[in-house]
Amino acid sequence: MTPAARAQAAIDLLDEVIGAARDGGPAADTLIARYFKTRRYAGSKDRKAVRDLVYDAIRRAGERPESGRSALLGLARDQPDLAACFDGSPHGPAPIADNEPVAEARPLPKWILPRLAPLIDRAEQAALLDRAPLDIRVNRLKATMDMARAAFPDAMPIEGLPDALRLPEGFPLDRSDAWDQGLVEVQDAGSQIIAAICEVQPGMTVIDLCAGAGGKTLALAADMAGQGVLIAADTVRSRLQRLAPRAERAGAGFIQTLLLDPGREASALGNHEGKTDVVLVDAPCSGTGTWRRNPEARWRLTPDRLARLVQEQARILDIAAPLVRDGGRLVYAVCALTDAEGRGQVDAFLARHPGWRAMPQATPPGRLWGHGRLLSPRHDGTDGFFLAVLEKS
Ligand SMILES: C[S@@+](CC[C@H](N)C(=O)[O-])C[C@H]1O[C@@H](n2cnc3c(N)ncnc32)[C@H](O)[C@@H]1O
Numbered sequence: 107m108t109p110a111a112r113a114q115a116a117i118d119l120l121d122e123v124i125g126a127a128r129d130g131g132p133a134a135d136t137l138i139a140r141y142f143k144t145r146r147y148a149g150s151k152d153r154k155a156v157r158d159l160v161y162d163a164i165r166r167a168g169e170r171p172e173s174g175r176s177a178l179l180g181l182a183r184d185q186p187d188l189a190a191c192f193d194g195s196p197h198g199p200a201p202i203a204d205n206e207p208v209a210e211a212r213p214l215p216k217w218i219l220p221r222l223a224p225l226i227d228r229a230e231q232a233a234l235l236d237r238a239p240l241d242i243r244v245n246r247l248k249a250t251m252d253m254a255r256a257a258f259p260d261a262m263p264i265e266g267l268p269d270a271l272r273l274p275e276g277f278p279l280d281r282s283d284a285w286d287q288g289l290v291e292v293q294d295a296g297s298q299i300i301a302a303i304c305e306v307q308p309g310m311t312v313i314d315l316c317a318g319a320g321g322k323t324l325a326l327a328a329d330m331a332g333q334g335v336l337i338a339a340d341t342v343r344s345r346l347q348r349l350a351p352r353a354e355r356a357g358a359g360f361i362q363t364l365l366l367d368p369g370r371e372a373s374a375l376g377n378h379e380g381k382t383d384v385v386l387v388d389a390p391c392s393g394t395g396t397w398r399r400n401p402e403a404r405w406r407l408t409p410d411r412l413a414r415l416v417q418e419q420a421r422i423l424d425i426a427a428p429l430v431r432d433g434g435r436l437v438y439a440v441c442a443l444t445d446a447e448g449r450g451q452v453d454a455f456l457a458r459h460p461g462w463r464a465m466p467q468a469t470p471p472g473r474l475w476g477h478g479r480l481l482s483p484r485h486d487g488t489d490g491f492f493l494a495v496l497e498k499s
Contacts, residue, residue, distance in 0.1 A: 110198025113191040116159035120174030127405035170405035171209035180209035233484035249289035257284035288355035296488030301325030308333035310383040320349035327358035391440035395490020448492025449476030
């Protein structure tokens, strides 16, 4: 493909990504994979170049652009070589006309700014779109840190996290034997911190109430050394189904999965009422803290959707609270940096549930924020999270 043809392919793909973000369609990665499946003439260098253009244009535009062309024209403003591709050649984009709409360069949508925790200043906001590192967790059910260091000699330890390593950018982890054999798991340092503050022990009864595909469940399983009761619950069957093979690979076969009926979660969890040592609520959220991994998610979130998420988080917290035994803990986490989902959500929980208290937070990592703690890419080198530990007294 010529550089101009690559630019046109990026425009076509960006049109699809914008449409999918508006209408709740597939993720950008899925659209890119589909696009190239039907265009076998594109070689690996073409694919990489087009993909980079698409993601650079997405990262640059905090607001959803009106078209793929306006998104790429925005990028072309910063890249003269790309601007030169708008040359009207047979497979390339038409020449740039006067007064064409051009996507504005800004890291975040304007409407979200007043909703972010004030700790997230302008430099922090820009860092929410930086490239994310590749962190792994040594799976203590199968390996030791020494084994992992031998398998990944270029990996760097992460301060404060005894099982965490950071790999060099672009490291082909999926081609390593250590990963294939379940000695390590891909897991952002922030997620590892959340599993650690659960302070689960072998023999406990633990529920991961919003387990998804089980990233944090697997970390809890390692802390429990495979002993006790660990239930991974979620309302989405396809996510829970992805956990089973991961658990097998990780040597965590004792994990039980529980599919919940949305709106009737409490009935499936009734047996555990008042008996659970730790309930983790890693709630569905705006994902503001992980926009560096899913930058097009900025184009999907709306004020209405955020309001619905806040309501749903409160409802899930109210389902979780009765499950916890006296003296047990409820750990609340969101990969979000809006106050309504974090600090405000926990304040509202404590106001609704007088028998509960927030546990004092040690520093660092992260910064104390309300009754919890805030982690952010710029301050902590992790994805952005709010987390709080609540105790039933
Ligand atoms: C942030 S994700 C969890 C990620 C997961 N804990 C991990 O570490 O990979 C939130 C999850 O909550 C689930 N969820 C949404 N509503 C729920 C509900 N009412 N009860 C339980 N899970 C729910 C979603 O399906 C999604 O998998």
